[in-house]
Amino acid sequence: MQTIRKGSRGGDVATLQHALNLIADGIFGPITNEAVRDFQRSHNLAVDGIVGPKTWAALGIGSSPNPRRIDKIILHCSATPEGEDYTVDQIRQMHLARGFTDIGYHWYITRDGKIHKGRDEAKIGAHTTGQNSYSIGVCYCGGCPPRSVKNWANQGKDTRTAEQRAAIIRLCKELKSRYPSATLHGHNEFANKACPSFIVKNDPDLCAL
Numbered sequence: 001m002q003t004i005r006k007g008s009r010g011g012d013v014a015t016l017q018h019a020l021n022l023i024a025d026g027i028f029g030p031i032t033n034e035a036v037r038d039f040q041r042s043h044n045l046a047v048d049g050i051v052g053p054k055t056w057a058a059l060g061i062g063s064s065p066n067p068r069r070i071d072k073i074i075l076h077c078s079a080t081p082e083g084e085d086y087t088v089d090q091i092r093q094m095h096l097a098r099g100f101t102d103i104g105y106h107w108y109i110t111r112d113g114k115i116h117k118g119r120d121e122a123k124i125g126a127h128t129t130g131q132n133s134y135s136i137g138v139c140y141c142g143g144c145p146p147r148s149v150k151n152w153a154n155q156g157k158d159t160r161t162a163e164q165r166a167a168i169i170r171l172c173k174e175l176k177s178r179y180p181s182a183t184l185h186g187h188n189e190f191a192n193k194a195c196p197s198f199i200v201k202n203d204p205d206l207c208a209l
């Protein structure tokens with residue numbers, strides 16, 4: 001990762017913004033600057049707004065490229081009923097309760113389109129049996145019909161909000177810029193499951209990436 005500061009632009013800025021739960025527009029403006037300073041303050045770093053090796057390391061983002069080979073980006077849904085929120089912390093707690101060492105996904109997208117950092121990308125995720133070693137797991141909140149529908153938990157429904165669709169595209173674009181040889185997939189390509197409740201290869205926006 002490069003050293004970046006107010007005025008910087010590009011993929012590294014977007015990565016930083018994802019990690020800080022900001023809108024990842026790739027432009028290091030005043031809001032990003034303020035969030036970096038808050039982060040530095042709470043992590044006992046020099047509060048200068050400059051994201052160099054120490055701040056990147058504290059964010060859990062390596063200053064060197066990911067030592068893992070990444071050849072797939074795999075999309076998931078959280079199997080949450082339509083219209084309901086499920087936070088990244090709730091997912092993390094659920095996965096910890098299952099015996100995982102951390103949240104299984106690397107990135108999680110809430111209904112408002114915010115991109116939340118999950119497991120560090122350098123660590124192997126726990127999201128797709130047989131495919132975890134060389135992949136990045138991305139999950140959006142939703143994927144089932146509303147709770148009022150009988151048997152909702154056993155049905156898939158593409159519940160992505162407009163904000164989630166845009167965020168998934170933005171995130172996948174950014175991931176592909178960092179892992180150029182990686183291909184995009186849905187969990188349902190590797191398992192007899194509905195997840196992520198849509199066909200990635202039929203999504204024109206995702207196919208265009």
Ligand SMILES: [Zn+2]
Pocket residue numbers: 075076077127187195196
């Ligand atoms: Zn899945």
